[in-house]
Amino acid sequence: MRLNHRNARFFLGLLLPISVLFLTGCWSSKEIEELGLIAGTSLDLDTDITVTNQFITSETTGSGSRAGNTQGGSTQKAYKNVSETGKEVLPTVRNMLLKVDKRAFAEHSKVIVIGEEFASNFNLQQALDFFLREVELRPSSMLLIAKNRASDILETNEPTKIPAFQLVEMIKGHKRTSKILPPMTFAQLEGKLESNASFLVQAVVSDGDVKFSGAAVIEGKTKKLRGFLDEKEIEGITWITGKGQGGLVKSLDKETHQSIIYEVLSMKSKIIPKVNGDNISFNITIESEGRIGEQWVLSDKASDDEFIRKAEKTTEKSVEHLVEGVLEKLQQEYKTDVAGFGNRLRIEYPKVWEKVKNDWDELFSQVPIKCNVKITIKDYGTSGE
Amino acid sequence: MMIAQDRITTSQAIVVLVNYILATGILTLPRFSLEKVKTPDVWISVLLGGLIAMIAGVIIVKLSQQFPEKTFYQYNQEIIGKWLGAFLSILVISYFFLIAAFEVRTMAEVTSLFLLEGTPTWAIILPFLWVGLYLISSGINSIARLFEIIFPITVIIFLLVAFLSIGIFEIDNLRPVLGLGIIPVLKGVKTSTLAFLGPEIMLLLIAFMQKSDKKKAVKVVLVGLTIPLIFYIITVVMVIGALSVDGVLTRTWPTIELMRSFEIPGLIFERFESFLLVIWIMQIFTTFTITYFAAAFGLSCLLKKNIRIFMFALLPVIYLIAMTPKNINELFKFGDMIGNAALILFGMLPIILLFIARLRGVKNEA
Numbered sequence: 001m002r003l004n005h006r007n008a009r010f011f012l013g014l015l016l017p018i019s020v021l022f023l024t025g026c027w028s029s030k031e032i033e034e035l036g037l038i039a040g041t042s043l044d045l046d047t048d049i050t051v052t053n054q055f056i057t058s059e060t061t062g063s064g065s066r067a068g069n070t071q072g073g074s075t076q077k078a079y080k081n082v083s084e085t086g087k088e089v090l091p092t093v094r095n096m097l098l099k100v101d102k103r104a105f106a107e108h109s110k111v112i113v114i115g116e117e118f119a120s121n122f123n124l125q126q127a128l129d130f131f132l133r134e135v136e137l138r139p140s141s142m143l144l145i146a147k148n149r150a151s152d153i154l155e156t157n158e159p160t161k162i163p164a165f166q167l168v169e170m171i172k173g174h175k176r177t178s179k180i181l182p183p184m185t186f187a188q189l190e191g192k193l194e195s196n197a198s199f200l201v202q203a204v205v206s207d208g209d210v211k212f213s214g215a216a217v218i219e220g221k222t223k224k225l226r227g228f229l230d231e232k233e234i235e236g237i238t239w240i241t242g243k244g245q246g247g248l249v250k251s252l253d254k255e256t257h258q259s260i261i262y263e264v265l266s267m268k269s270k271i272i273p274k275v276n277g278d279n280i281s282f283n284i285t286i287e288s289e290g291r292i293g294e295q296w297v298l299s300d301k302a303s304d305d306e307f308i309r310k311a312e313k314t315t316e317k318s319v320e321h322l323v324e325g326v327l328e329k330l331q332q333e334y335k336t337d338v339a340g341f342g343n344r345l346r347i348e349y350p351k352v353w354e355k356v357k358n359d360w361d362e363l364f365s366q367v368p369i370k371c372n373v374k375i376t377i378k379d380y381g382t383s384g385e
Numbered sequence: 386m387m388i389a390q391d392r393i394t395t396s397q398a399i400v401v402l403v404n405y406i407l408a409t410g411i412l413t414l415p416r417f418s419l420e421k422v423k424t425p426d427v428w429i430s431v432l433l434g435g436l437i438a439m440i441a442g443v444i445i446v447k448l449s450q451q452f453p454e455k456t457f458y459q460y461n462q463e464i465i466g467k468w469l470g471a472f473l474s475i476l477v478i479s480y481f482f483l484i485a486a487f488e489v490r491t492m493a494e495v496t497s498l499f500l501l502e503g504t505p506t507w508a509i510i511l512p513f514l515w516v517g518l519y520l521i522s523s524g525i526n527s528i529a530r531l532f533e534i535i536f537p538i539t540v541i542i543f544l545l546v547a548f549l550s551i552g553i554f555e556i557d558n559l560r561p562v563l564g565l566g567i568i569p570v571l572k573g574v575k576t577s578t579l580a581f582l583g584p585e586i587m588l589l590l591i592a593f594m595q596k597s598d599k600k601k602a603v604k605v606v607l608v609g610l611t612i613p614l615i616f617y618i619i620t621v622v623m624v625i626g627a628l629s630v631d632g633v634l635t636r637t638w639p640t641i642e643l644m645r646s647f648e649i650p651g652l653i654f655e656r657f658e659s660f661l662l663v664i665w666i667m668q669i670f671t672t673f674t675i676t677y678f679a680a681a682f683g684l685s686c687l688l689k690k691n692i693r694i695f696m697f698a699l700l701p702v703i704y705l706i707a708m709t710p711k712n713i714n715e716l717f718k719f720g721d722m723i724g725n726a727a728l729i730l731f732g733m734l735p736i737i738l739l740f741i742a743r744l745r746g747v748k749n750e751a
Contacts, residue, residue, distance in 0.1 A: 132635075135498055138656075139646040187553065187646035191632030343557060350564030 033058040036102030040164025042150035044115040051092045052083040052151040054164050057102050077159045089130040106136040110168045112143055115150035119225035125193045139187035145201045145216035152206040178238035178247030179231040180212055196220045198336035219336050226334050236326030240339045242269025251314040253297045262315040263293035271344040275352050282369045292380040303384035308377050316373040323371050335365040395598040397529040398590055402609030404532045404671035406583035409491045414580045415624040415639040422573035425559045428621050429570045434577030435614035441732050442584030442606035448739045449591040453599045457588035458686035464742045474687050481680035483723055485673050486706035492669040521678040525593050539664045546657045547619050553647050554626040579724035585731040
């Protein structure tokens, strides 16, 4: 009995050192000081592909905030951009190992910016394949298209800021203006590229400051950049899709030529396809409720029924104008459907869609589209003047 | 035999069945079924698949209820004779341990892709096998009790992560309903029925149920299939709603992709794919252990030896089979093969056996 006890103790004692072998813990751990977190990536086409990764490392974060605190004591930035060129994306990224001491870690990558040249010369399905395939890159990261060079977008003059993260914050503004598109994440991108549909990607431009500016039209057939829409045209798109959650519409009073600003509180749109034999046409019904946000017309009172009716009318005209403007550009110039007309046709007339889907963009450019706008002004803020 | 004292209740039987059914399907069903259907109506296929599985399940139960105290391995010899019965038993046993091997390998593939990059496959599989062996060595009751712990965790976490993805859900991706008619939907029924593999466990489970509960076996099958049915429909709807039909088709593991497609800042956690993987691995573990147990139990019935011998003997076999597929495509084909075998073994055979049993009037009302 006693001996057994001792024996058991001996073996248990043996277990202790043995268990150490299995308790090495974080076996393939990576120390955060040794990581280079990739915050964003840009792709440009020079003679080859130029990939620029925005790294955040333990050194840059330290220096960035210190510089901020001591007001320019050091000029080092909160990020470090590293560029490399090559024929494909992955080998190029791997070549960065040759000049970066940190292990690149892309789990926190938020944004991928591609340059105008790159987007108009490459089929995006081929060129972005790496980003859709790699496990370390999350499908929640978003795509932007830069006018001119994409690597400029990842630069900023403010040393404490990280441009890639700023872009993410900025795109959240789509909730309050109809001039920014909802983000195009890689999760959605995959479906868009696969379905051969044309689509829009938020465009961004850098002239010292980084600024969102219009949208890039990606053509479904070639999957290349077709051209850009300006901010006004994005507003038109937002009204057509009814996906906006806010925004302003400016219109001019007929008599005085002074501005009336309508603030959108809600927006609804219905695209109704009509099929008559081989003829396809669309009716858009847009309904919106809002308030008068600002008005410059001195002769009228905002509380006046007459004035409200007048403001509704002029606002309706302005919205119609926006919608017609963008439709003209899409149908005449780009000949691409990026406003979801095809999608509505697919839902309402699936069998017709099966027939026309292969050259839908071509067909779309000749489809008659009618537009109906109904604006309701609910209130006029805190001033009845 | 060891049946005598080892009994489980009705609710335990339901939990065992649910845990057995839920496995790899959660991650791959959206793509596999979409590849066949190609319209957003996949959820209807899943619904039909579930109903078919219920019918098959009820037939299996009716068959087993003819012999309430015996498992399939024992009563098939009474119906169709000793040799044919033994042959059938061997087929079913092989089926069970092939499933065990398949589940283990799929688990290893997903884990090494998303969680443990660089860890060798054997190092992922071996501990999994050992823990499974440890669990089943104490019989069906401990298995059922562990499943009872795993089940509520799965339900809560699954519903939580599924509904968190509502932010990227777009109803237009699921429309139109039946736009191209019912034909595409029917094409996907077979694939989605295969996601409901599992009612076959009732061939054994009824013998293990408490005497008073045996009459409720039909209820076990119906409830036990309804829960996975709800899980699958939620999965398919959320995945297609977020990624669109064309997007799902290109993703290897669409459901994980869905969880990786959104981040919710402000909560304690921003990312939720690891939650899904955790419950998924638990579900693989439950499927693995129950099939492993069923195979070992079958061998012990057939050869009339202690079950422990077979538990240990099967372990290396399962490991070797699990390591056989050379790449992920072979693994998926392996899964298809098992599914087809199941359709014949458990879709057709029970009807024939039930028919013969009624015809010959073999019955065992112990």
